[in-house]
Amino acid sequence: xxxxxxxxxxxxxxxxxxxxxxxxxxxxxxxxxxxxxxxxxxxxxxxxxxxxxxxxxxxxxxxxxxxxxxxxxxxxxxxxxxxxxxxxxxxxxxxxxxxx
Numbered sequence: 001x002x003x004x005x006x007x008x009x010x011x012x013x014x015x016x017x018x019x020x021x022x023x024x025x026x027x028x029x030x031x032x033x034x035x036x037x038x039x040x041x042x043x044x045x046x047x048x049x050x051x052x053x054x055x056x057x058x059x060x061x062x063x064x065x066x067x068x069x070x071x072x073x074x075x076x077x078x079x080x081x082x083x084x085x086x087x088x089x090x091x092x093x094x095x096x097x098x099x100x
Contacts, residue, residue: 043087043090046087046090047087050080050083050084050087053080053083054080054081054084057073057076057077057080060073060076061073061077
């Protein structure tokens with residue numbers, strides 16, 4: 001038996017084992033409603049802050065492009081986009097944890 005065939009059989013067997021594992025729905029413990037509310041508020045505030053910061057950088061780009069300094073805020077823009085991606089990932093995680 002060749003190495004590639006043995007590897008294919010190993011991956012097939014591993015896939016069959018993983019397919020048989022149970023996948024229960026997430027269930028919040030009793031009294032978790034307050035934490036869910038706080039997480040929902042934090043998610044909302046984070047997304048609003050991200051939107052406002054993107055608008056602020058766009059305004060800075062607009063004013064500085066008239067003065068010939070438009071490229072200086074690219075680093076700020078990239079940093080804000082990285083923050084938006086982190087907030088987006090966090091909102092997906094919060095949605096998974098809260099079961100919504």
